Structure formats: structure tokens, C-alpha cells
């Protein structure tokens with residue numbers, strides 16, 4: 001089948017929207033007609049090379065759409081079903097899935113490879129195989145994915161805002177509620193108020209935080225953060241430290257959630273200074289893979305019982321936890337539509353990412369149609 005898709009041919013290029021072939025569904029796979037795809041910062045790490053998949057690659061991993069064809073053995077879905085994608089598969093059979101930790105599913109070993117199931121490319125052009133970022137490739141009108149990376153989308157939730165739940169919203173919400181374990185009355189600082197950070201702000205509010213400080217150099221983001229429940233804002237870490245000192249009488253934050261666009265190891269020490277003894281840093285952001293060191297002082301960190309937690313996908317068990325978000329959304333306690341600042345056609349995808357870099361979007365969304 002032919003499809004228009006946003007392809008990245010090499011690091012440093014722009015996304016190139018062109019016609020490619022999409023493979024028919026193999027065993028355990030299905031073909032989706034994509035309706036909406038969020039512009040997560042993680043796709044952009046391919047462009048900068050900070051964390052790149054093998055090239056060429058079709059981008060996009062937070063998406064919603066409709067099943068159009070199923071391969072042999074697929075029993076979770078049928079054509080016509082509304083679904084959303086998720087970078088972390090849930091096979092339902094491995095040790096981690098059985099333990100209720102499906103964000104660590106054994107199938108995720110192939111997430112960053114170009115081919116699915118070890119040998120097949122989901123896309124191709126003139127005989128050359130093209131991979132799909134995180135095995136999803138939803139910057140495409142059609143894509144073929146594993147049924148283990150697709151989850152039901154209820155009829156009453158619109159395609160556009162729901163796409164965000166496929167990565168940014170689950171990751172940010174889960175950073176507060178699950179990875180960070182925010183409790184009623186906690187003071188939470190969210191560093192980087194983009195798509196993921198804004199969901200973390202909302203997650204902290206849902207979990208009962210009494211104070212939520214959003215840190216972002218962009219004034220628009222700070223204003224938006226207040227709309228999503230932040231009680232305080234700062235433009236940078238030094239100002240945040242001052243605000244937290246006043247707010248907590250010197251005790252500092254219980255949980256710091258790091259959601260800046262690109263993290264650097266040398267910032268960790270100052271971030272560790274934002275949390276109280278016994279506090280947690282929830283590291284969500286990607287650091288350029290070539291940067292393999294972080295400098296922070298371990299003795300005071302250990303002696304004050306602090307924790308550094310790697311946050312993968314908000315510790316989300318999609319089959320159970322998406323339902324939690326739909327219910328909060330219906331109850332008016334988690335805002336989804338308001339997180340979509342601008343929508344784009346697929347051929348405007350580079351404008352969408354330019355807007356992300358310029359700080360114009362909480363989240364941009366590509367709408368197909």
C-alpha cells in the first residue's frame with residue numbers, strides 16, 4: 001500500500017514528506033489509518049542526533065487512528081476499531097508484563113531498531129527498507145505496527161487530544177503519580193513545561209500536591225502552566241531554588257520532575273539542590289547519548305537519602321492506566337484538548353517542530369484528513 005510519510009534520511013536533515021510503501025500486516029501486526037500524531041520532542045532527537053534510530057526512519061510515536069487490516073493471529077482488534085499507539089509494547093506474557101510493569105515488557109528490546117520482528121521493514125521506497133521510530137511511524141497516513149503497541153481508544157475521546165496520551169501525557173502524568181509517587185500536601189517542581197512537563201503539572205495536582213512550581217525560560221509556557229494548575233513559576237533553576245526555599249521554609253521540594261527538552265549531566269547537581277532530604281528526582285528527559293557523564297556530589301545525595309529515578313513512559317501499564325486517564329479526563333480533572341496549541345498538516349511537520357523549538361506550543365499535533 002502507498003502512503004505519504006515524514007521520512008528522516010539522515011541526522012541533520014529535515015523531515016521529508018514523500019510517498020513510500022507500507023508493508024502489509026504480518027503475524028501479530030495490524031495496519032492503521034492514522035488520524036492524529038503528536039509532535040513529541042523525542043522524534044526531534046533523531047534530527048539532532050541526540051538519540052537517533054537507525055536511518056532512514058519514519059517518525060512519530062504518539063498517535064491515534066483506525067485499524068484497517070489485521071494480520072494472521074491478531075485477536076485483540078478488528079478493522080474499524082479506534083486505537084492509540086504507545087512506544088512501549090505490552091505482550092501480556094513476559095515477566096514484567098505479568099508483574100504489572102509492562103512499560104518494561106521484553107518486546108521493547110526491539111523498540112529502537114529499524115526493523116520489526118528482527119527482519120522486516122515497515123516501510124520501503126524503491127526497494128530500500130525504511131524503519132519506523134519506536135516501531136510505530138505514525139507520521140504517516142498508514143502504518144503497520146505490532147498489536148502489542150496498540151490500545152483501545154474509547155468512542156467518546158476525540159482523536160486529536162487522545163494522541164498525546166500515546167506518549168507525552170502518560171509519561172508526564174505517570175512521572176508525578178507513579179514514578180514520583182507524589183502524595184497529598186507535597187511540594188513538586190516540574191523543570192521544563194512542555195508537552196510532558198504540562199502533563200506532570202496536571203498529574204501532581206491530581207495526586208494532591210499543595211504546591212506545584214513550573215520552571216521554564218519561556219514566558220508562554222509559564223503562563224500555560226498556571227492554567228494547568230501550577231501554583232508558582234520560575235524562569236530558571238536559581239530562581240526556582242529561591243522560590244522553593246521561601247515556600248517550604250528551607251525544606252525544598254519533595255519531588256523534582258525533569259522534563260526539559262534536552263538534559264545535560266552537569267545540571268544534575270543544581271537540580272539535586274531543589275529537593276529536600278528524602279526527596280526524589282524523576283529523570284524523564286533525554287540527554288545526548290554521546291554525553292556519558294553526570295557531575296553531582298554523591299555524598300550529600302546519599303547522606304540525605306535522596307533518590308534519582310529513571311522514568312520510562314511514566315511507568316505506564318497501558319491496558320490499565322489509559323483507562324485512569326480517560327476517567328479523569330471525563331471528570332474534568334485532566335485537561336487534554338487544551339494541551340494542543342496548534343495543529344498541522346503532515347506537509348507542515350517541519351513548521352510544527354520549528355514552533356516547538358520556538359516555544360510556541362504546549363503540544364503541536366499533525367492532523368490527517
Ligand SMILES: NC(=O)c1ccc[n+]([C@@H]2O[C@H](COP(=O)([O-])OP(=O)(O)OC[C@H]3O[C@@H](n4cnc5c(N)ncnc54)[C@H](O)[C@@H]3O)[C@@H](O)[C@H]2O)c1
Nearest residue numbers: 041042171192193194195196216260261285286311312313
Ligand atoms: N522518558 C520517557 O519515556 C520520555 C517520554 C517522552 C518524552 N521524553 C523526553 O522528555 C523531554 C521533554 O519532552 P517534551 O516533548 O515535553 O519536550 P518540549 O520541547 O515540548 O518541552 C521541553 C520544555 O523544556 C523547556 N526548557 C528547555 N530548557 C530548559 C531549562 N534549561 N530549564 C527549564 N526548562 C527548559 C522548554 O522551554 C520546553 O517548554 C524530551 O527530552 C523528551 O525526549 C521522555
Ligand SMILES: [Zn+2]
Nearest residue numbers: 091094097105
Ligand atoms: Zn511483555
Ligand SMILES: [Zn+2]
Nearest residue numbers: 040042167168
Ligand atoms: Zn514521546
